[in-house]
Amino acid sequence: MGRGFLLILLLIALPAAAQIYKYTDAAGNTAYSNQPPDGVKAQAVELPPLNSVERQAPVDPPSPPAPQAQPGTLYEALELTGLPTEEALRANNGTFTVSVLIKPRLQAPHQLRLLLDDQPYGQPSNVPILQLVNIDRGEHRLAVQVINGENVIRQSPTVTFTVQRVHKP
Template identity: 75%
Template sequence: MQPLLMLLLLSFVFPVMAQIYKYTDADGNTAYSNQPPDGVTAQPVELPPLNNIERQPLSAPPTDTVNNQQPHSAYEVLQLTGLPTEEALRANNGTFTVSVLIKPRLKAPHLLRLLLDGQPYGQSSNVPILQLVNIDRGEHSLAVQVVDGEDALQQSPTVTFTVQRVHKP
């Protein structure tokens, strides 16, 4: 029985090799062969046409605007939250935290890095809450990047904000 099954399977794997014939042998078993046996009525087996899929040309994925490189991972959402844009941020000692909204979750080995006034700030982290310390009063810009080592993979929109530091005499 196994040789018959193998023959049947091979008939589906190599349909272009030869015509397949179906017949009933002397014991009453249905059999398949690529040649009609002598003295037995064999019927040709019509196989359905093979599925053909035309090869599509490869299209290049979009490039990353930070370093003009191919992106390693696409994050649908990457933005800073927790910064006031319509009023000044009151931080008397210049220390405050910002949150990063990122979807999907940050994937290893990617890290988050802040850009304060266009320059990298602090250490990269995998935690989406980042602290800024002793920031001077006045207007600043802040963005967050997803980095892999030193390579920036993606960058959030830049947020402009004002730090208000009040010194008491």
């Protein structure tokens, strides 16, 4: 098997190593061939070496440096909207959404994380509309943080609100 494979490789490589000849045909045109024609004076052509490219390992472009802003200075505005502060929030099943006002837009890889009663709530997200589900009735505190991994970039002011739910006996 090894010798047969070697023979096949040699047969494939032979045309690449063949000699090229230059001559003038009967009509006076310059012609090239891999065999010198009979009865015609042919000149061997020295070909330059074949171009080859060595494969190089792919190089990842350098990642841009992370902004080194002080916490809170990257975003000029961050606040929760859509929560009533003067009256109770009526949510019979305890489910409601809040919106986040953020300027400028949230930058990658930053995410938004809600804090409900000073504890992280739900999964961090990059969407500025956040849903809360099955929140108990009563008074709560809610804030939103811009995070990068576990680092807090900025936190909104805390909003205190009351959830009103229908009590079914």
